[in-house]
Amino acid sequence: MSSEEEEYEYFKSAREYLDYFFSDLTGAKCPDEGEWMPWSMAQFHRTFSQLEGTGFGRRLLDIGSGPTVYQLVSASRVFPEIICSDFHKGALAEIKKWMDGNTHAFDWSPFVKHVTGLEATSTSWECRQDQLRSAIKDTVLCDVFKPNPLHPAVFEPFNAIMTAYCLESACYDKGRHAYAQAIRNISSLLKPGGHLILQTYIGVTYWVDKEGIKTQDSLCLDTDFVLTSLSEAGFTDLETSEYKTPQREKCHYSDIKGMLHVTGRKI
Numbered sequence: 001m002s003s004e005e006e007e008y009e010y011f012k013s014a015r016e017y018l019d020y021f022f023s024d025l026t027g028a029k030c031p032d033e034g035e036w037m038p039w040s041m042a043q044f045h046r047t048f049s050q051l052e053g054t055g056f057g058r059r060l061l062d063i064g065s066g067p068t069v070y071q072l073v074s075a076s077r078v079f080p081e082i083i084c085s086d087f088h089k090g091a092l093a094e095i096k097k098w099m100d101g102n103t104h105a106f107d108w109s110p111f112v113k114h115v116t117g118l119e120a121t122s123t124s125w126e127c128r129q130d131q132l133r134s135a136i137k138d139t140v141l142c143d144v145f146k147p148n149p150l151h152p153a154v155f156e157p158f159n160a161i162m163t164a165y166c167l168e169s170a171c172y173d174k175g176r177h178a179y180a181q182a183i184r185n186i187s188s189l190l191k192p193g194g195h196l197i198l199q200t201y202i203g204v205t206y207w208v209d210k211e212g213i214k215t216q217d218s219l220c221l222d223t224d225f226v227l228t229s230l231s232e233a234g235f236t237d238l239e240t241s242e243y244k245t246p247q248r249e250k251c252h253y254s255d256i257k258g259m260l261h262v263t264g265r266k267i
């Protein structure tokens, strides 16, 4: 397959990913994960509310944004300059479509409304959506396995980095050593004292693909390993919160055990 065809395939699957995982905030379509989405947004809301007014700076990098912006709604209230990044152009193209107000772009308004409700200020969800749009300054290609993951682009170190459900996916066939190295690589883009906000799947040994075949397209992680990797990469003040997926007799498409939210600071 040529790289153009690959991009087209990913473009299609980026849209499928959005339609499958993000068309229902309650998680009804994804019974293995349960109501992780409101949990995820509540974690981002709490973390970014705590950062507000602490003089941490203006610039945030999102690593492995995929085609999504739900993870950035809370961040955009406190970071007016956000760079989205991903390995795949097709994923970033979905974000660009949304930034440009393209009528075929995915509709993120239920997510913006949800977060606006958590914030409970007098700001309307439409204003928050505009704030999110204007905060995203660029979309940049990224490979977490490069020493400078944004190469060939060069940026001043960021005040904060977030990454949601990316590293375990990037490392699905590379093992834990590669995961630890990817953390060190992305840490090089953060200022000393800067904040890291990470969300990850825990305990996934398989996903079922479109043909119904079990595949291992995520590195199986546990909380201790994630925290050890962060600590060995020079992160301190690590704080966690965990979401456990519903008890179920039969897994529908994944044996995912939970999600982990971690915050820390680079020494």
Ligand SMILES: C[S@@+](CC[C@H](N)C(=O)[O-])C[C@H]1O[C@@H](n2cnc3c(N)ncnc32)[C@H](O)[C@@H]1O
Binding pocket: 063, 064, 065, 066, 067, 068, 071, 085, 086, 087, 088, 091, 142, 143, 144, 145, 163, 164, 165, 166, 167, 169, 170, 171
């Ligand atoms: C499961 S998606 C997560 C997307 C989004 N952050 C979210 O919360 O839904 C994982 C993303 O990691 C990206 N990715 C995979 N390998 C990567 C790499 N080596 N460097 C950067 N991103 C990568 C994929 O292209 C994909 O968009």
